[in-house]
Structure formats: structure tokens, C-alpha cells
Amino acid sequence: MGLEIIRTVMQRQGVTSDMLSQMSGVPKSTIDKIASGATDNPRYKSLQKLVDALGMGMDDFIRLVDDNPGTGEEEMLMTAFHAMNDEGRARVLQLMRDMVDSGHYAIHLKIPGQE
Secondary structure, three states: OOOOHHHHHHHHHOOOHHHHHHHHOOOHHHHHHHHHOOOOOOOHHHHHHHHHHOOOOHHHHHHHHHHOOOOHHHHHHHHHHHHOOHHHHHHHHHHHHHHHHHOOOOOOOOOOOOO
16 A cells, blocks of 8 residues: 555545545645555645645655555455444444543554543
8 A cells, every 4th residue: 555545544534535625725636546546656745735634744644654554454444434324433433432441452542532
């Protein structure tokens, strides 16, 4: 997986190509090409605008590209999560909060709404 990780970041943030285009000023067609992997050498300026619009630093984005093996299980979980309705997503997030609170799992992450 390479630059198409941007699609995963968009999905996790609930951002569509149209929305990201408006937020960044990068044409939707360019975003779609980057997110699908159709182009592996976008202009740095375009990529910087996308990363900024998604609220990330370029260093964080590069780390994601380098470190994300995109396991089948992870992709399946993310696909299922994004296919759920709001109630299903809320239940999954509550389960994660319960797991963190239980102390039985080696989970060290900040879940929005649980500070």
C-alpha cells in the first residue's frame, strides 16, 4: 500500500473526494487518482494541500505510508465499520471504550469522547 492510504484516512474521517477537494483546493480527479493508486508520483504541493486539509503533518502521513502493511483483517474491519449505520458504529466504539476501561487488553490509545 502506498499513497492510496489517503483513501483510508478519508474514510476514517468521513471525508469524501468532493469534500476534500473543497477543503484543499485540489481537483477531485487528482484526489481520486492518488487515492486509487492510479498515480504514484503526485506533485508535492498537491499532496501537502491534501495532508493539511486532513489535519495531518507531512511527517505523520509519510510514516503512515511507510508503516501501514494493510493487513487483510484490518481492511476487513475498516470496511465493515464504514458500512455500518450510525448505531452500529456507536456500538463498536462503545465496545472499544469498554475494552480500554477493562484494563485486560494492551490498548493504549485515545478514543474521541474518552479523555
